Amino acid sequence: MRPTRLQPLFSDIADLKGIGPRLKTLLTKLLDRPGEIKDARKIDLLWHFPSGIIDRSNRPKIKDLRPGELATFDAKVVSLKGPPARGKTRFSKAPTRAKLEDSTGVIDLIFFRSDPKYLQQQLPIGELRYIAGRPEQYGDHLQIPHPDHILTKAEFENFPTLEPVYPLTQGLTSKTLQKAMSQLIPAIPQLEEWQDPAWLKKQNWPDFQTALTSLHRPQIIEDIAADSPHRQRLAYDELLAKQLSLALVRQQLRMKKGRSIKGNGQIRDKILKALPFELTGAQARALDEIYQDLGSENRMLRLLQGDVGSGKTVIALLTAAAAIEAGFQTALMAPTEVLARQHIETLAPLCEQAGIRLGLLTGREKGRARKQLLLALKEGLIDCLVGTHALFQADVEFKNLGFAIIDEQHRFGVEQRLALQAKAGPDGAELLVMTATPIPRTLLMTNYGDMDVSKLDEKPPGRKPVTSRVIPIDRLEDVIQGLKRAIQEGAQAYWVCPLVESSEKIELAAAQERCAHLKQLFGDRIGLVHGQMKGPEKDEVMARFISGELPVLVATTVIEVGVNVPNASIMIIEHAERFGLSQLHQLRGRVGRGERQSSCLFLYTPPLGVTAKKRLETMRATEDGFLIAEEDLKLRGGGEMLGRRQSGERDFRVANVPNLSELILAANDDVKLIMHQDPKLKSERGKALRTLIYLFECDEAIKLFSAG
Numbered sequence: 120m121r122p123t124r125l126q127p128l129f130s131d132i133a134d135l136k137g138i139g140p141r142l143k144t145l146l147t148k149l150l151d152r153p154g155e156i157k158d159a160r161k162i163d164l165l166w167h168f169p170s171g172i173i174d175r176s177n178r179p180k181i182k183d184l185r186p187g188e189l190a191t192f193d194a195k196v197v198s199l200k201g202p203p204a205r206g207k208t209r210f211s212k213a214p215t216r217a218k219l220e221d222s223t224g225v226i227d228l229i230f231f232r233s234d235p236k237y238l239q240q241q242l243p244i245g246e247l248r249y250i251a252g253r254p255e256q257y258g259d260h261l262q263i264p265h266p267d268h269i270l271t272k273a274e275f276e277n278f279p280t281l282e283p284v285y286p287l288t289q290g291l292t293s294k295t296l297q298k299a300m301s302q303l304i305p306a307i308p309q310l311e312e313w314q315d316p317a318w319l320k321k322q323n324w325p326d327f328q329t330a331l332t333s334l335h336r337p338q339i340i341e342d343i344a345a346d347s348p349h350r351q352r353l354a355y356d357e358l359l360a361k362q363l364s365l366a367l368v369r370q371q372l373r374m375k376k377g378r379s380i381k382g383n384g385q386i387r388d389k390i391l392k393a394l395p396f397e398l399t400g401a402q403a404r405a406l407d408e409i410y411q412d413l414g415s416e417n418r419m420l421r422l423l424q425g426d427v428g429s430g431k432t433v434i435a436l437l438t439a440a441a442a443i444e445a446g447f448q449t450a451l452m453a454p455t456e457v458l459a460r461q462h463i464e465t466l467a468p469l470c471e472q473a474g475i476r477l478g479l480l481t482g483r484e485k486g487r488a489r490k491q492l493l494l495a496l497k498e499g500l501i502d503c504l505v506g507t508h509a510l511f512q513a514d515v516e517f518k519n520l521g522f523a524i525i526d527e528q529h530r531f532g533v534e535q536r537l538a539l540q541a542k543a544g545p546d547g548a549e550l551l552v553m554t555a556t557p558i559p560r561t562l563l564m565t566n567y568g569d570m571d572v573s574k575l576d577e578k579p580p581g582r583k584p585v586t587s588r589v590i591p592i593d594r595l596e597d598v599i600q601g602l603k604r605a606i607q608e609g610a611q612a613y614w615v616c617p618l619v620e621s622s623e624k625i626e627l628a629a630a631q632e633r634c635a636h637l638k639q640l641f642g643d644r645i646g647l648v649h650g651q652m653k654g655p656e657k658d659e660v661m662a663r664f665i666s667g668e669l670p671v672l673v674a675t676t677v678i679e680v681g682v683n684v685p686n687a688s689i690m691i692i693e694h695a696e697r698f699g700l701s702q703l704h705q706l707r708g709r710v711g712r713g714e715r716q717s718s719c720l721f722l723y724t725p726p727l728g729v730t731a732k733k734r735l736e737t738m739r740a741t742e743d744g745f746l747i748a749e750e751d752l753k754l755r756g757g758g759e760m761l762g763r764r765q766s767g768e769r770d771f772r773v774a775n776v777p778n779l780s781e782l783i784l785a786a787n788d789d790v791k792l793i794m795h796q797d798p799k800l801k802s803e804r805g806k807a808l809r810t811l812i813y814l815f816e817c818d819e820a821i822k823l824f825s826a827g
């Protein structure tokens with residue numbers, strides 16, 4: 120159960136005065152993170168930090184008001200005159216004029232096209248009001264058009280001198296947000312300290328309540344900066360919560376014994392014989408490490424990191440072979456349908472020679488075929504089941520699942536990882552996670568905890584480097600001419616179309632348009648794949664591209680992960696400035712797999728922002744996935760990127776700070792110490808740390824708490 124002190128923070132945002140259903144919807148939209156929040160809660164609003172401040176400390180009398188100078192003053196409402204009523208329309212072009220006075224003078228407030236009823240409520244004649252706004256010279260006197268704030272005395276007392284400016288969404292005003300915040304801020308609780316006092320002192324960080332309050336009620340502009348002690352403390356809180364909860368989950372998994380899976384090598388040897396190549400040194404090392412894990416009594420939880428094209432699939436097969444030799448079933452899970460099918464295609468011939476019975480289960484297997492498959496699976500007639508999320512469905516039962524391989528892990532959460540393991544019954548399954556996104560060591564800690572890692576840091580022989588170029592979109596014509604020549608020489612190309620935030624429809628339209636355009640130029644042999652296409656349709660287009668029939672494949676990002684067409688040697692990415700570094704890296708990894716010299720063109724639409732520019736510069740400069748990942752991490756503090764939502768990557772709530780790596784490393788040491796001294800979180804600090812975990816909603820650890 121969530122600690123009672125936190126409960127109010129997690130209550131409905133609509134409990135706040137002034138927030139009705141319409142505003143709640145807007146706020147939910149503003150505060151939402153991918154798929155996480157259905158109804159905005161108060162805590163979500165508190166994690167919404169200001170991006171700037173307005174200084175309202177200038178408090179003159181009316182006679183001292185200066186044109187252009189922001190001022191806040193109090194005065195009595197003398198009169199309020201609307202425009203002459205004209206027919207039925209309540210609004211008219213002539214302004215409404217309010218006259219206010221204090222002991223030193225009078226001033227007019229001017230409102231264009233405002234609702235007179237609303238103004239009457241705001242400015243009742245004879246009452247005192249606090250006005251914040253910018254006076255303007257009008258003829259020989261000053262007036263204030265549309266003041267920023269009109270406040271009662273009580274409201275003014277709650278109003279900050281340094282007014283924070285929050286990022287907004289259309290339809291939401293700063294006033295609304297201020298009002299909601301001023302109700303929330305006093306409710307920020309004082310919580311038992313979960314940080315080590317010596318560490319706090321060394322860093323000169325405030326307590327939680329002070330930190331969060333100061334971010335919303337800054338005293339100086341530096342208070343809201345990403346490197347302010349307030350922000351740093353909260354960033355560290357979040358990192359500690361995440362890393363600690365991963366460590367707790369890991370501890371739990373470790374306590375359960377794994378099984379020792381030792382194959383006799385028969386199937387493996389058949390596969391090795393059938394392979395048209397020798398394993399690279401890195402592959403051989405990784406394979407050894409995985410066999411060791413499988414053979415030991417400890418539960419295996421290993422991450423296989425290898426850049427696109429480094430040869431992870433064959434590792435998956437060879438490790439599955441060991442499990443199958445030992446009499447266990449294996450599940451191989453892919454993030455997309457296209458990829459699952461491609462796995463089946465590459466694996467099928469090898470499996471046939473080695474005597475492995477393969478099965479395929481995606482959302483598309485239905486009806487009788489699906490029933491038969493599930494029956495075969497349950498009876499143990501399938502050795503290796505390849506599939507997508509469909510593997511999680513409740514009626515998918517294995518006879519004896521012993522080993523689960525998850526490909527391209529960054530698309531799956533910890534939850535799903537655990538769900539797959541649960542299919543293996545009380546004994547759980549040994550788990551191998553494969554990712555083509557090289558992850559910096561520091562981020563590994565927040566996303567995976569202390570998982571064991573094998574690295575494929577050596578590419579199969581014969582790979583040629585990809586030539587990368589960054590080109591503004593107004594040179595499209597040249598690009599198309601170049602493409603034409605290459606196609607005449609037998610090359611194939613991917614053409615990736617813009618990724619548009621939260622609008623699959625627009626994304627699709629852009630891809631369709633480009634496809635039609637290219638058809639005009641090159642004739643009908645242009646394929647199009649996109650996310651809204653039905654499976655069989657998509658497969659058909661992919662198959663025609665793979666067979667070489669289609670020289671160009673226009674695609675939205677469905678080709679991002681894993682697709683392998685060695686003859687494709689050109690990658691053209693439109694609006695490259697909108698993609699994140701890891702996506703660009705993934706996309707480029709689709710080419711450079713065959714005989715031809717490959718190239719990747721990053722087309723961008725100027726002007727480029729600073730971060731986008733750095734990203735493209737990085738892409739041009741290096742192909743080293745690990746370097747790119749490090750750079751990605753550095754650039755994160757420098758602004759959100761569009762692609763993130765769709766790539767399903769989870770961001771931090773608070774910890775998007777420039778010195779992220781440093782904080783992660785510190786938190787990692789902290790977690791080690793905590794797990795050593797108080798692994799059950801029973802001490803005073805331990806209890807406070809539980810609260811921290813609830814505060815940041817680290818669900819996987821919370822589940823452990825409730826399980827006792």
Ligand code: ADP
Pocket residue numbers: 396397398399402425426427428429430431432433555579580681683
């Ligand atoms: P990843 O999944 O890591 O992106 P794949 O497993 O799809 O990479 O491998 C890419 C290509 O490299 C495949 O065509 C595969 O057959 C080939 N390959 C894998 N290992 C080797 C090797 N040791 N030598 C030569 N080619 C290899």
Ligand code: MG
Pocket residue numbers: 431432526681
């Ligand atoms: Mg792969």
